[in-house]
Amino acid sequence: MARALINVPAKAKRGEVIEIKTMISHTMETGFRPDSSGRPIPRDIISELVCKYNGEEIFRAELFPAIAANPFLTFFTVATESGTLSFEWTGDNGFSASESVNITVE
Amino acid sequence: MTRADGMSQRTRRRFLAETAALAGAAGLGLASHPAGATPASMQAAIRNVTGEAKLNKGKVKLDVPALIENGNAVPLTVSCESPMTQEDHVKAIHVFTEKNPQPNVIGVHLGPRAGRASVSTRIRLADTQKIVAVAQLSDGSFWSDEVEVIVTLAACLEGA
Numbered sequence: 420m421a422r423a424l425i426n427v428p429a430k431a432k433r434g435e436v437i438e439i440k441t442m443i444s445h446t447m448e449t450g451f452r453p454d455s456s457g458r459p460i461p462r463d464i465i466s467e468l469v470c471k472y473n474g475e476e477i478f479r480a481e482l483f484p485a486i487a488a489n490p491f492l493t494f495f496t497v498a499t500e501s502g503t504l505s506f507e508w509t510g511d512n513g514f515s516a517s518e519s520v521n522i523t524v525e
Numbered sequence: 526m527t528r529a530d531g532m533s534q535r536t537r538r539r540f541l542a543e544t545a546a547l548a549g550a551a552g553l554g555l556a557s558h559p560a561g562a563t564p565a566s567m568q569a570a571i572r573n574v575t576g577e578a579k580l581n582k583g584k585v586k587l588d589v590p591a592l593i594e595n596g597n598a599v600p601l602t603v604s605c606e607s608p609m610t611q612e613d614h615v616k617a618i619h620v621f622t623e624k625n626p627q628p629n630v631i632g633v634h635l636g637p638r639a640g641r642a643s644v645s646t647r648i649r650l651a652d653t654q655k656i657v658a659v660a661q662l663s664d665g666s667f668w669s670d671e672v673e674v675i676v677t678l679a680a681c682l683e684g685a
Contacts, residue, residue, distance in 0.1 A: 436640035449649070451626045477638045485622060485630040487598040487647040487680075494633070497640035 421445055423518040425506060430523045431498035439470065439478075442491040443508055443516060449484035465490055465510035473502040482510075498524045562628040567621050567657065570628035574619050574659060575667045584668040587620075587658040591672070596650040596680040604643035605660040605668065615642035617661040624654040625680075649680035 426440040443465065450462025462484060470478040477496050496504075505519040562570075571580065588602040607615045614637045620630040633644050642660070650656075657671045 449626065472638065475638075477636060479634040480644075481632040483627055483629040483631060485625050485627060485649050487649050491645075491647050493602075493643075493645035494635075495639055495641040495643060497638055499638070 421508075421514075421516045423506070423508070423516055425504075425518055425520050427504055427520050427522055429521075430525065433498060433500075433524050435498045436495050437498050437522075438493060438495055439504065440491070440493045441468065441470075441506055442489060444489050445508075445510070445514075447482075447484065447486055447488045447490060451484065463511045463514075465508050465514060467509045468492060469507045469509075470494075470496075471505045471507075472496060473500065474505075498522065500524050561626050561651075562622060562624060564623050564655075567623050567628040567655075570621055571619075571657065571659060571669075574617075574632075574661070578665065578667050580659065580667050580669050582669060584662075585618075585658050585660045585670040587656060587670040587672050589656060589672050589674055591674055593650060593674055593676045595678050596652075596676040597678075598647045599650050599674075599676075600645065601648050601656075602643065602645040603658045603660070603670075604641075605662075607642045607662065609637055609640055609642060611637045612663070614639070614663045615660050616663055618642070618644055619659045619661075620648070621657045621659070622648075622650065622654055623656075624652040625649070626651060630656075650674065650676045651679050652676060 421444050423443040428437050431437050445465050448460055448463040452460050454460050464484055466482055468480045478494050501524045503519050503521055507517045509515050585605045593599050603618050605615045615635050617634050619632045621628045630648050653675045655671055655673050659669045661667055
């Protein structure tokens with residue numbers, strides 16, 4: 420299981436725009452590099468991140484090999500209600516990881 | 526004698542010209558990595574997103590350092606002016622490069638719940654090149670911004 424880091428404010432005012440920072444450990448092997456014997460190393464990347472706020476999708480990113488190793492993504496959302504932000508990464512070779520954080524909205 | 530000299534001069538010139546052309550072609554061959562993106566393939570990738578719609582300049586801001594020491598992790602931020610309401614919001618943001626092995630870098634899908642149309646990440650850059658960001662608005666219009674960057678150490682395409 421890949422290690423994922425999520426940074427979301429624990430508390431927010433209703434209607435406030437909050438910043439969400441995500442990072443996950445992954446080599447993001449491009450598929451364009453040859454190994455020591457000259458054969459190309461097969462592609463192994465995370466191709467998608469979906470973020471849901473209380474089950475509703477608020478952000479989706481398609482990633483390509485041009486994303487640096489340990490994909491880091493920052494984006495924003497409006498704090499509407501208390502609940503859970505869930506994150507799901509999917510990628511090559513059946514890669515899948517998920518993480519969730521709670522947020523209190525006052 | 527003079528005439529012969531003239532002849533040799535001409536062949537020499539031709540030889541030089543041809544060698545230069547060959548070297549140029551070889552240089553190009555080296556510069557463009559196998560299956561590398563080209564300005565044309567970047568345009569094709571952009572067309573793939575925009576379709577027939579007109580690509581306007583403005584509204585979008587692509588933030589990336591102009592001089593990059595390490596192409597393996599380049600901080601990049603794309604933001605777009607938008608009130609982000611149900612009627613008027615940014616639907617998607619895409620980033621393309623001219624000379625990476627593939628033109629596509631990232632495509633994000635947003636909605637009015639994003640509050641602010643801004644996304645940051647870290648990308649790989651294989652060469653000194655042009656980066657283009659395209660935003661799709663809810664009214665179906667497309668806006669873009671482009672930045673020329675200089676990369677001193679390219680993201681490794683060589684052996685591990």
